[in-house]
Amino acid sequence: MNRKRLVMAAAVAMTGALLLAGCSAANPGTSSNSSTVTWNKPTANLDGTTLTYWTATQTATMADTVIAAFEKATGAKINKVVIPDVYETNAPTKIASGSKPDLATWQPTASVLALLQPKTGLQDLSSAPWMKKLSPAIQKLGKVDGKTYAAFVNTPSVIGMFYNKDVFAKAGITTTPTNFDQLILDAQKIKSSTGVAPFFGAAGDSWPTQWWPQVLLAEAAQKGLWDRVNAGKDTFTGSTIQGAIKQYKDVVDEGLFNSDNLTSTYNESGPALLKGDAAMVLQISSFTSLLQATTDTASIDSTIGWFPISKDGNVGTIVPGGDSALVAPKTGNAKKEAAARQFLRFWMETDYKSYVDSANQISIEPSVPSPDGVPRVALAASKALSNSVGSMQQLAVVNPDFYVFLADMVHGTKTPEDVGKLTQAQFDQLAKALGIKGF
Structure with a gap:
Protein backbone atom coordinates (compact mmCIF):
# COMPACT_ATOMS: atom_id res chain seq x y z
CA MET A 1 0.00 0.00 0.00
CA ASN A 2 1.63 3.23 -1.17
CA ARG A 3 0.64 5.78 1.42
CA LYS A 4 3.97 7.41 2.18
CA ARG A 5 4.47 5.92 5.62
CA LEU A 6 1.38 7.47 7.16
CA VAL A 7 1.75 6.97 10.90
CA MET A 8 -0.99 5.26 12.90
CA ALA A 9 -2.44 6.55 16.16
CA ALA A 10 -1.56 3.34 18.00
CA ALA A 11 2.09 3.87 17.13
CA VAL A 12 1.95 7.41 18.45
CA ALA A 13 0.43 6.33 21.74
CA MET A 14 2.83 3.46 22.33
CA THR A 15 6.02 5.23 21.35
CA GLY A 16 5.01 8.42 23.11
CA ALA A 17 4.67 6.59 26.39
CA LEU A 18 7.95 4.74 25.85
CA LEU A 19 9.89 7.88 25.03
CA LEU A 20 8.48 9.82 27.93
CA ALA A 21 9.54 6.99 30.19
CA GLY A 22 13.01 6.65 28.70
CA CYS A 23 13.91 10.08 27.39
CA SER A 24 16.59 10.83 29.95
CA ALA A 25 18.56 7.71 29.06
CA ALA A 26 17.96 7.94 25.34
CA VAL A 66 24.30 7.64 -2.15
CA ILE A 67 25.77 5.37 0.51
CA ALA A 68 28.07 3.67 -2.02
CA ALA A 69 29.26 7.02 -3.40
CA PHE A 70 29.82 8.45 0.10
CA GLU A 71 31.81 5.44 1.24
CA LYS A 72 34.01 5.62 -1.87
CA ALA A 73 34.57 9.39 -1.53
CA THR A 74 35.25 9.55 2.22
CA GLY A 75 36.40 6.12 3.38
CA ALA A 76 33.53 5.95 5.87
CA LYS A 77 31.36 2.88 6.34
CA ILE A 78 27.57 3.02 6.56
CA ASN A 79 25.89 0.20 8.46
CA LYS A 80 22.33 0.11 7.10
CA VAL A 81 19.76 -1.42 9.43
CA VAL A 82 16.25 -2.10 8.14
CA ILE A 83 13.82 -1.78 11.05
CA PRO A 84 10.76 -4.02 10.58
CA ASP A 85 7.28 -2.52 10.37
CA VAL A 86 5.69 -0.71 12.00
CA TYR A 87 8.78 1.48 11.69
CA GLU A 88 7.29 4.42 13.57
CA THR A 89 6.68 2.14 16.53
CA ASN A 90 9.74 -0.08 16.47
CA ALA A 91 12.36 2.62 15.85
CA PRO A 92 11.37 4.81 18.84
CA THR A 93 11.08 1.68 21.00
CA LYS A 94 14.71 0.79 20.22
CA ILE A 95 15.78 4.38 20.90
CA ALA A 96 13.99 4.43 24.24
CA SER A 97 15.83 1.25 25.23
CA GLY A 98 19.20 2.91 24.60
CA SER A 99 19.96 2.04 20.96
CA LYS A 100 20.34 4.98 18.63
CA PRO A 101 21.34 5.42 14.97
CA ASP A 102 23.49 8.20 13.55
CA LEU A 103 21.03 8.72 10.70
CA ALA A 104 17.46 7.59 10.02
CA THR A 105 14.75 8.04 7.44
CA TRP A 106 11.77 9.67 9.14
CA GLN A 107 8.38 11.16 8.39
CA PRO A 108 9.09 14.89 8.84
CA THR A 109 5.80 15.97 10.38
CA ALA A 110 5.21 17.64 13.73
CA SER A 111 3.53 14.63 15.29
CA VAL A 112 6.01 12.02 14.09
CA LEU A 113 9.08 14.14 14.82
CA ALA A 114 7.67 14.51 18.34
CA LEU A 115 8.21 10.77 18.85
CA LEU A 116 11.96 11.42 18.71
CA GLN A 117 11.91 14.30 21.24
CA PRO A 118 13.57 16.67 18.71
CA LYS A 119 14.73 19.35 21.15
CA THR A 120 16.86 16.88 23.05
CA GLY A 121 17.07 13.89 20.75
CA LEU A 122 17.81 15.29 17.28
CA GLN A 123 20.52 17.44 15.77
CA ASP A 124 19.36 20.89 14.73
CA LEU A 125 20.00 21.15 10.99
CA SER A 126 18.91 24.76 10.59
CA SER A 127 22.40 25.91 9.53
CA ALA A 128 22.84 23.24 6.83
CA PRO A 129 24.83 24.80 3.96
CA TRP A 130 22.45 23.51 1.27
CA MET A 131 19.27 24.67 2.98
CA LYS A 132 19.02 28.03 1.19
CA LYS A 133 19.44 26.31 -2.17
CA LEU A 134 16.21 24.37 -1.75
CA SER A 135 12.88 25.60 -3.07
CA PRO A 136 11.26 28.05 -0.60
CA ALA A 137 8.35 25.67 0.06
CA ILE A 138 10.74 22.91 1.17
CA GLN A 139 12.70 25.26 3.42
CA LYS A 140 9.59 25.78 5.53
CA LEU A 141 9.12 22.07 6.28
CA GLY A 142 10.67 19.70 8.82
CA LYS A 143 10.56 22.28 11.58
CA VAL A 144 9.60 22.14 15.24
CA ASP A 145 9.39 25.44 17.14
CA GLY A 146 11.21 27.22 14.32
CA LYS A 147 14.19 24.86 14.12
CA THR A 148 14.83 22.39 11.31
CA TYR A 149 15.25 18.81 12.46
CA ALA A 150 14.56 16.96 9.19
CA ALA A 151 16.68 17.09 6.05
CA PHE A 152 14.43 16.75 3.02
CA VAL A 153 15.85 14.67 0.18
CA ASN A 154 12.64 14.10 -1.80
CA THR A 155 9.63 16.24 -2.55
CA PRO A 156 6.68 15.64 -0.19
CA SER A 157 3.34 14.50 -1.51
CA VAL A 158 0.56 16.99 -2.17
CA ILE A 159 -3.11 16.02 -2.06
CA GLY A 160 -4.78 16.83 -5.36
CA MET A 161 -7.12 15.55 -8.04
CA PHE A 162 -5.86 13.20 -10.75
CA TYR A 163 -8.24 13.23 -13.72
CA ASN A 164 -8.75 11.44 -16.99
CA LYS A 165 -8.43 13.96 -19.83
CA ASP A 166 -10.59 11.95 -22.23
CA VAL A 167 -13.51 11.73 -19.80
CA PHE A 168 -13.30 15.48 -19.16
CA ALA A 169 -13.35 16.09 -22.92
CA LYS A 170 -16.36 13.82 -23.45
CA ALA A 171 -18.21 15.76 -20.77
CA GLY A 172 -17.30 19.05 -22.44
CA ILE A 173 -15.12 20.21 -19.55
CA THR A 174 -12.29 22.34 -20.93
CA THR A 175 -10.92 23.94 -17.75
CA THR A 176 -10.23 22.48 -14.33
CA PRO A 177 -12.35 23.69 -11.39
CA THR A 178 -11.20 26.62 -9.30
CA ASN A 179 -12.98 25.65 -6.07
CA PHE A 180 -14.83 22.73 -4.52
CA ASP A 181 -18.31 23.85 -5.59
CA GLN A 182 -17.18 23.95 -9.21
CA LEU A 183 -15.63 20.51 -8.77
CA ILE A 184 -18.99 19.11 -7.72
CA LEU A 185 -20.73 20.79 -10.65
CA ASP A 186 -18.21 19.19 -13.01
CA ALA A 187 -18.73 15.83 -11.30
CA GLN A 188 -22.48 16.08 -11.78
CA LYS A 189 -21.95 16.98 -15.44
CA ILE A 190 -19.67 13.97 -15.95
CA LYS A 191 -22.18 11.61 -14.36
CA SER A 192 -25.15 12.89 -16.36
CA SER A 193 -23.42 13.21 -19.73
CA THR A 194 -21.06 10.22 -19.80
CA GLY A 195 -22.32 7.76 -17.19
CA VAL A 196 -18.78 7.44 -15.86
CA ALA A 197 -18.27 7.54 -12.09
CA PRO A 198 -16.99 11.05 -11.32
CA PHE A 199 -14.81 9.90 -8.39
CA PHE A 200 -13.05 6.64 -7.50
CA GLY A 201 -13.16 6.37 -3.72
CA ALA A 202 -11.43 3.13 -2.57
CA ALA A 203 -13.19 3.15 0.81
CA GLY A 204 -12.44 -0.56 1.04
CA ASP A 205 -8.93 0.47 2.11
CA SER A 206 -10.32 3.11 4.53
CA TRP A 207 -7.30 5.44 4.53
CA PRO A 208 -8.07 7.29 1.23
CA THR A 209 -11.21 8.74 2.86
CA GLN A 210 -9.18 11.20 4.94
CA TRP A 211 -8.07 13.31 1.98
CA TRP A 212 -11.58 14.63 1.30
CA PRO A 213 -12.18 16.61 4.49
CA GLN A 214 -8.52 17.60 4.57
CA VAL A 215 -8.64 19.43 1.22
CA LEU A 216 -11.83 21.12 2.41
CA LEU A 217 -9.85 22.44 5.39
CA ALA A 218 -6.94 23.91 3.43
CA GLU A 219 -7.92 27.55 3.75
CA ALA A 220 -8.76 27.06 7.42
CA ALA A 221 -5.34 25.47 7.90
CA GLN A 222 -3.75 28.55 6.34
CA LYS A 223 -5.55 30.59 8.98
CA GLY A 224 -4.21 28.52 11.87
CA LEU A 225 -6.80 25.77 12.26
CA TRP A 226 -4.32 23.11 13.42
CA ASP A 227 -2.59 25.53 15.78
CA ARG A 228 -5.96 26.09 17.42
CA VAL A 229 -6.67 22.35 17.57
CA ASN A 230 -3.20 21.76 19.06
CA ALA A 231 -3.94 24.32 21.73
CA GLY A 232 -7.40 22.94 22.51
CA LYS A 233 -9.06 26.09 21.17
CA ASP A 234 -10.79 24.23 18.33
CA THR A 235 -11.82 20.62 17.93
CA PHE A 236 -12.98 17.96 15.48
CA THR A 237 -16.48 18.62 16.83
CA GLY A 238 -16.23 22.33 16.01
CA SER A 239 -18.06 23.88 13.10
CA THR A 240 -15.03 24.07 10.78
CA ILE A 241 -14.00 20.42 10.81
CA GLN A 242 -17.57 19.20 11.19
CA GLY A 243 -18.50 21.23 8.13
CA ALA A 244 -15.78 19.50 6.08
CA ILE A 245 -16.86 16.05 7.29
CA LYS A 246 -20.50 16.74 6.44
CA GLN A 247 -19.59 18.11 3.02
CA TYR A 248 -17.70 14.90 2.25
CA LYS A 249 -20.70 12.88 3.40
CA ASP A 250 -22.89 14.91 1.03
CA VAL A 251 -20.65 13.93 -1.91
CA VAL A 252 -20.96 10.26 -0.93
CA ASP A 253 -24.74 10.50 -0.50
CA GLU A 254 -25.13 12.15 -3.90
CA GLY A 255 -23.76 9.01 -5.57
CA LEU A 256 -20.73 10.64 -7.16
CA PHE A 257 -18.38 7.77 -6.31
CA ASN A 258 -17.88 4.43 -8.04
CA SER A 259 -20.65 1.95 -7.28
CA ASP A 260 -18.21 -0.39 -5.50
CA ASN A 261 -16.67 2.35 -3.37
CA LEU A 262 -17.31 0.40 -0.16
CA THR A 263 -15.15 -2.52 -1.27
CA SER A 264 -12.76 -1.04 -3.84
CA THR A 265 -9.09 -0.53 -3.01
CA TYR A 266 -6.30 1.92 -3.62
CA ASN A 267 -4.53 -0.46 -6.00
CA GLU A 268 -7.65 -0.57 -8.18
CA SER A 269 -7.88 3.21 -8.45
CA GLY A 270 -4.93 3.68 -10.81
CA PRO A 271 -6.10 1.25 -13.50
CA ALA A 272 -9.68 2.55 -13.18
CA LEU A 273 -8.55 6.10 -13.83
CA LEU A 274 -6.30 5.15 -16.75
CA LYS A 275 -9.11 3.13 -18.39
CA GLY A 276 -11.63 5.93 -17.95
CA ASP A 277 -13.82 3.85 -15.64
CA ALA A 278 -13.66 6.83 -13.27
CA ALA A 279 -13.06 10.47 -14.09
CA MET A 280 -11.10 11.51 -11.00
CA VAL A 281 -9.12 10.23 -8.03
CA LEU A 282 -8.32 12.43 -5.04
CA GLN A 283 -4.94 11.24 -3.78
CA ILE A 284 -1.49 12.22 -2.56
CA SER A 285 0.92 12.79 -5.44
CA SER A 286 2.81 9.54 -4.78
CA PHE A 287 -0.23 8.02 -6.52
CA THR A 288 1.88 8.65 -9.63
CA SER A 289 3.91 5.55 -8.78
CA LEU A 290 0.74 3.43 -8.96
CA LEU A 291 0.06 4.83 -12.42
CA GLN A 292 3.65 4.05 -13.44
CA ALA A 293 3.18 0.44 -12.31
CA THR A 294 0.39 0.16 -14.88
CA THR A 295 1.71 2.07 -17.87
CA ASP A 296 4.60 4.19 -19.16
CA THR A 297 5.27 7.87 -18.62
CA ALA A 298 4.21 8.88 -22.15
CA SER A 299 0.80 7.25 -21.66
CA ILE A 300 0.36 8.91 -18.28
CA ASP A 301 1.25 12.30 -19.76
CA SER A 302 -1.27 11.93 -22.59
CA THR A 303 -4.10 10.50 -20.47
CA ILE A 304 -3.90 11.93 -16.95
CA GLY A 305 -3.94 15.48 -15.62
CA TRP A 306 -3.70 16.91 -12.11
CA PHE A 307 -4.91 19.95 -10.20
CA PRO A 308 -4.97 20.99 -6.54
CA ILE A 309 -8.38 21.61 -4.98
CA SER A 310 -9.65 23.20 -1.80
CA LYS A 311 -12.91 24.59 -0.47
CA ASP A 312 -12.50 28.06 -1.88
CA GLY A 313 -9.76 27.64 -4.46
CA ASN A 314 -6.79 25.59 -5.57
CA VAL A 315 -4.71 25.38 -2.43
CA GLY A 316 -2.69 22.17 -2.19
CA THR A 317 -2.35 20.14 1.01
CA ILE A 318 1.09 18.76 1.90
CA VAL A 319 1.61 15.24 3.29
CA PRO A 320 5.33 14.47 3.81
CA GLY A 321 6.08 10.75 3.96
CA GLY A 322 8.78 8.53 5.39
CA ASP A 323 10.77 8.75 2.17
CA SER A 324 10.78 12.55 2.21
CA ALA A 325 13.52 13.19 4.74
CA LEU A 326 16.23 12.02 7.14
CA VAL A 327 17.02 12.96 10.73
CA ALA A 328 20.35 12.89 12.56
CA PRO A 329 19.83 11.81 16.18
CA LYS A 330 22.07 13.13 18.94
CA THR A 331 24.28 10.26 20.05
CA GLY A 332 26.76 11.98 22.37
CA ASN A 333 29.61 11.22 19.95
CA ALA A 334 30.63 14.57 18.45
CA LYS A 335 32.79 12.98 15.72
CA LYS A 336 29.98 10.75 14.52
CA GLU A 337 27.44 13.54 14.72
CA ALA A 338 29.69 15.62 12.46
CA ALA A 339 30.06 12.66 10.10
CA ALA A 340 26.27 12.25 9.98
CA ARG A 341 25.91 15.91 9.02
CA GLN A 342 28.61 15.37 6.39
CA PHE A 343 26.65 12.48 4.89
CA LEU A 344 23.57 14.69 4.56
CA ARG A 345 25.69 17.43 2.98
CA PHE A 346 27.22 14.93 0.55
CA TRP A 347 23.74 13.70 -0.44
CA MET A 348 22.31 17.18 -0.96
CA GLU A 349 25.35 18.83 -2.55
CA THR A 350 27.97 16.52 -4.08
CA ASP A 351 25.70 13.63 -5.09
CA TYR A 352 22.30 15.26 -5.44
CA LYS A 353 22.08 15.37 -9.24
CA SER A 354 23.24 11.77 -9.50
CA TYR A 355 20.66 10.79 -6.89
CA VAL A 356 17.64 12.39 -8.56
CA ASP A 357 18.69 11.01 -11.95
CA SER A 358 19.24 7.44 -10.76
CA ALA A 359 16.12 7.43 -8.55
CA ASN A 360 14.02 9.28 -11.17
CA GLN A 361 12.96 11.69 -8.43
CA ILE A 362 11.69 15.26 -8.65
CA SER A 363 14.41 17.70 -7.68
CA ILE A 364 13.75 19.93 -4.67
CA GLU A 365 16.67 22.18 -5.61
CA PRO A 366 15.73 24.58 -8.44
CA SER A 367 19.26 24.61 -9.90
CA VAL A 368 19.14 20.82 -10.36
CA PRO A 369 16.66 19.78 -13.09
CA SER A 370 14.33 16.86 -12.57
CA PRO A 371 15.00 13.91 -14.91
CA ASP A 372 13.04 13.59 -18.15
CA GLY A 373 11.27 10.40 -17.04
CA VAL A 374 9.20 12.09 -14.33
CA PRO A 375 5.47 12.23 -15.30
CA ARG A 376 4.00 15.68 -15.80
CA VAL A 377 1.39 15.14 -13.09
CA ALA A 378 4.19 14.62 -10.54
CA LEU A 379 5.90 17.81 -11.69
CA ALA A 380 2.60 19.70 -11.47
CA ALA A 381 2.07 18.49 -7.91
CA SER A 382 5.60 19.54 -6.98
CA LYS A 383 5.05 23.02 -8.38
CA ALA A 384 1.85 23.29 -6.32
CA LEU A 385 3.94 23.23 -3.13
CA SER A 386 4.38 26.99 -3.48
CA ASN A 387 0.63 27.44 -2.90
CA SER A 388 0.04 24.68 -0.38
CA VAL A 389 -0.53 24.27 3.32
CA GLY A 390 0.31 21.48 5.74
CA SER A 391 -2.11 18.61 6.25
CA MET A 392 -3.27 17.24 9.59
CA GLN A 393 -0.29 14.88 9.35
CA GLN A 394 2.05 17.84 8.91
CA LEU A 395 0.64 20.36 11.37
CA ALA A 396 -1.24 18.54 14.13
CA VAL A 397 0.77 17.58 17.22
CA VAL A 398 -0.71 14.07 17.04
CA ASN A 399 -2.56 12.18 14.34
CA PRO A 400 -5.66 10.24 15.37
CA ASP A 401 -7.24 7.56 13.20
CA PHE A 402 -9.45 10.09 11.45
CA TYR A 403 -9.69 7.89 8.37
CA VAL A 404 -11.00 4.89 10.33
CA PHE A 405 -14.01 6.82 11.56
CA LEU A 406 -14.53 8.45 8.16
CA ALA A 407 -14.58 5.03 6.49
CA ASP A 408 -17.17 3.90 9.03
CA MET A 409 -19.24 6.94 8.08
CA VAL A 410 -19.00 6.04 4.38
CA HIS A 411 -20.13 2.51 5.26
CA GLY A 412 -23.10 3.99 7.11
CA THR A 413 -22.19 2.90 10.64
CA LYS A 414 -21.25 6.35 11.96
CA THR A 415 -22.59 9.86 11.54
CA PRO A 416 -20.46 12.95 10.88
CA GLU A 417 -21.03 13.89 14.52
CA ASP A 418 -19.76 10.47 15.62
CA VAL A 419 -16.62 10.95 13.51
CA GLY A 420 -15.88 14.27 15.17
CA LYS A 421 -16.46 13.05 18.71
CA LEU A 422 -14.43 9.84 18.33
CA THR A 423 -11.56 11.57 16.57
CA GLN A 424 -11.37 14.31 19.18
CA ALA A 425 -11.42 11.81 22.02
CA GLN A 426 -8.50 9.96 20.46
CA PHE A 427 -6.67 13.23 19.75
CA ASP A 428 -6.93 14.17 23.43
CA GLN A 429 -5.69 10.76 24.50
CA LEU A 430 -2.67 10.80 22.19
CA ALA A 431 -1.72 14.37 23.07
CA LYS A 432 -1.83 13.48 26.75
CA ALA A 433 0.36 10.40 26.10
CA LEU A 434 2.98 12.60 24.47
CA GLY A 435 2.83 15.18 27.24
CA ILE A 436 1.48 17.96 25.03
CA LYS A 437 0.72 21.05 27.07
CA GLY A 438 -2.98 21.58 27.73
CA PHE A 439 -4.03 17.92 27.40
Missing part, protein backbone atom coordinates in the same frame (compact mmCIF):
# COMPACT_ATOMS: atom_id res chain seq x y z
CA ASN A 27 18.81 11.60 24.80
CA PRO A 28 22.30 12.39 26.07
CA GLY A 29 23.47 15.96 25.72
CA THR A 30 25.86 16.84 22.89
CA SER A 31 27.56 19.84 21.43
CA SER A 32 25.53 19.84 18.19
CA ASN A 33 23.96 23.29 18.52
CA SER A 34 23.09 24.87 15.17
CA SER A 35 24.56 28.25 16.16
CA THR A 36 28.04 26.78 16.74
CA VAL A 37 28.01 23.54 14.76
CA THR A 38 30.61 22.99 12.07
CA TRP A 39 29.91 21.31 8.76
CA ASN A 40 32.66 19.13 7.29
CA LYS A 41 33.34 19.35 3.60
CA PRO A 42 31.19 16.73 1.83
CA THR A 43 34.16 14.58 0.80
CA ALA A 44 36.37 15.08 3.88
CA ASN A 45 38.29 11.96 4.91
CA LEU A 46 36.39 9.70 7.32
CA ASP A 47 38.62 6.62 7.34
CA GLY A 48 37.78 4.46 10.35
CA THR A 49 34.35 6.02 10.90
CA THR A 50 31.26 3.82 10.82
CA LEU A 51 27.78 5.34 10.85
CA THR A 52 24.56 3.45 11.59
CA TYR A 53 21.67 4.24 9.26
CA TRP A 54 18.13 3.13 10.12
CA THR A 55 15.41 2.85 7.55
CA ALA A 56 12.01 1.27 7.02
CA THR A 57 11.29 -1.67 4.75
CA GLN A 58 9.56 0.60 2.21
CA THR A 59 12.62 2.89 2.02
CA ALA A 60 15.24 0.17 2.39
CA THR A 61 17.01 0.85 -0.92
CA MET A 62 16.35 4.58 -1.19
CA ALA A 63 19.88 5.67 -0.21
CA ASP A 64 21.90 2.76 -1.61
CA THR A 65 23.55 4.69 -4.44
